[in-house]
Amino acid sequence: MLQNNENLMVPRKEREKHARQQEILQAARVLFAEKGYHDTTLEEIAHKAEFAKGTIYNYFANKDEMFYGIIENIFDEMDSITAAAMATAGASAREKLTAYAKAVIAHSMAHSDLFMLMIRQAHRQLTDEFDEKIKNLHERDLATRKTIAQVHAEEISNEHLKAYDPLEITFLFEGMLRSYCMYHIKARHQLTTAEIDRAAELIVAVYFDGIQNK
């Protein structure tokens, strides 16, 4: 029993450390999203996380690391959403993308702070291309996109879809989705589930059928 106790001892510490890291990231991401990276001070983050300034540095090497910690969280969440939506067995591309769109919109609405951070991060991704970490994020981003492209590819070979470059049109789809979310976040709209479903279906409808009346 004693040994059992000891075995559990180490994980508990680690779990607590991780939990506290997440608390700090929570505080930071809200502030970063509200005011931007530079206009958020460590003092504010510490205050919001209910720690002293110095304590933050027991959990993150510096402000930048915190930022990347947050971005990685976001990527993890987006990966889950993507994987879940694409994995539905027997579903068509249209069904999968509808599920994906619903999940993305719902997530964006629930975490509009994250959404805004993604936009900000987009900028950094464009500029600091030297940085190792940025490159990793870049690759993760592309990998996620390819998961979705793959779903297109299958149905293109079926001739259910037109023979576009799967990756290229995936970006277009993503663009519509992001644009839609940004529009409503800007306008501070709080969408109901029904509205989210309608929106997702609208986007998918336009994407698959176009806006032209035949």
Place this chain on the structure above:
Amino acid sequence: MLQNNENLMVPRKEREKHARQQEILQAARVLFAEKGYHDTTLEEIAHKAEFAKGTIYNYFANKDEMFYGIIENIFDEMDSITAAAMATAGASAREKLTAYAKAVIAHSMAHSDLFMLMIRQAHRQLTDEFDEKIKNLHERDLATRKTIAQVHAEEISNEHLKAYDPLEITFLFEGMLRSYCMYHIKARHQLTTAEIDRAAELIVAVYFDGIQNK
């Protein structure tokens, strides 16, 4: 004669002042786009504009004003592009949007720094909603979008287009366009005119006809 002289005097001075403001904005926008607002110092802007630091303050009240000056320039450019593309007499919505898409992509490629600034600016637009200036930008943005929506509206009433909310699908179209541009700017692609045309047509095709094989 003397009075005449004086009458001309003032405009010349104003013209020179304006010209010098634009020189400074040119320098600033390149740097802001490259390194972001916070990581660009007035020292650097002054150096690039070939003025002394103090001189900048004869033309702009502070760093923020410069930023908004740039954004306004960008809005002016986008307005021109939009107006030009939408004004073609007798053209269909599809033709107008194709022209618009070509112009936007070409402009984005030629001025990728501006494109990046827009992304960054998107963030500020979302947050500092109190600021008078920001509100104006917001409204200009919406006004531009409505010009495009109007073109949709006409053809919806013709029943050439499906009966979607014109503004809502305008955002979707914009989203595809932006997403496409971002993808290529990230990848540092230099598109030829032919490639730009093809891209614009691709986007418009997806937008009007959808990706589904009928």
Place this chain on the structure above:
Amino acid sequence: MLQNNENLMVPRKEREKHARQQEILQAARVLFAEKGYHDTTLEEIAHKAEFAKGTIYNYFANKDEMFYGIIENIFDEMDSITAAAMATAGASAREKLTAYAKAVIAHSMAHSDLFMLMIRQAHRQLTDEFDEKIKNLHERDLATRKTIAQVHAEEISNEHLKAYDPLEITFLFEGMLRSYCMYHIKARHQLTTAEIDRAAELIVAVYFDGIQNK
């Protein structure tokens, strides 16, 4: 028996406490010598001493106390060396100083970290004259020097040596010795015993006979 036990109990505890203090001082003095007082963190000392940071504070009131602990150790060692060299019965001043020089050089080479700490400490000694501890060190330093001066004094009264102020020339002798050691420590020379002997004899020869050819 029990009482006996308890009597021994306290000394053992004290001995252990003292032993652990010395372990910590060992760790600290190496680091202080390598990187200086300010650039050595308690974290590092604790790590090197294989204790936790907080534990250090069970043995020393603060970082400064540790520093003085080390300096006192060094003084103890120098005292031993001095006493040993000066105590040789029937030896002449020249023989005693030769023995002293050999011991000092050998010790400096073996503990160049300490030597460097002494230099550093010299500075503090000069400045913080208010501090009680510093004054004590100052006095110990002088006392050691006087032990050597005393040996001079005896032989001055014998007229074996010229009638210089014993303390004054003691400082000159010390100066040569220190300078010599510093030269070789800087150059990272590892002197053999033979070289040390030769060096000590050189210094003593210059000191007693001068450099002039008669």
Place this chain on the structure above:
Amino acid sequence: MLQNNENLMVPRKEREKHARQQEILQAARVLFAEKGYHDTTLEEIAHKAEFAKGTIYNYFANKDEMFYGIIENIFDEMDSITAAAMATAGASAREKLTAYAKAVIAHSMAHSDLFMLMIRQAHRQLTDEFDEKIKNLHERDLATRKTIAQVHAEEISNEHLKAYDPLEITFLFEGMLRSYCMYHIKARHQLTTAEIDRAAELIVAVYFDGIQNK
């Protein structure tokens, strides 16, 4: 005339910049000597130099650069002293070293702050051997020492002096000199010119003739 004026314009600015750098170094060197490098804050230096904190950075890249600026000044002064003392035409080694000793003691007394900085610098010289700047100082130090050794060498070949290694005994001489200065600076003695002359002669006498009564 106008052109003449302009020609002088640039040097004036440079001269003023240099003058202000020296003012700052003056302030810094007193404080560094009093309290050490680490215990002196830039705030204090700025205050003593009667500038604002930020202004310091118009003249020095960082705290370290200031430190090396001071050390270089000291080296310059020591070089002058050495060169002047060694250059006396027709003087014997003994006369030259006497002149040198007098100058060094007088300078040390007048600038005891510098003397203490040298001691402190000695430490850095020993440790941070990687740094380019430190290496340069090291070499300058050796070069100065060699100037003195050269004077020895000449008289060794004359057989006026014993056949010791010139550089080695130069270090011994320097050691006596430094040790003597440190002793009096520690004791806060203010030596008169007569006392300085006596001291220099004492040291040279011991160095050339030794302490032994023949």
Place this chain on the structure above:
DNA sequence: AATGAATGAGCCTTCATTCAT
């Protein structure tokens, strides 16, 4: 109007010290 030296508020980060476990 142009200059650039001076300013000083403010930021990130470090680290000696404390204290609950």
Place this chain on the structure above:
DNA sequence: CATGAATGAAGGCTCATTCAT
């Protein structure tokens, strides 16, 4: 006694802004 997470004061440095020339 040992631990190490938490603390917060303090420091080096940056940079937007001012102002005397």
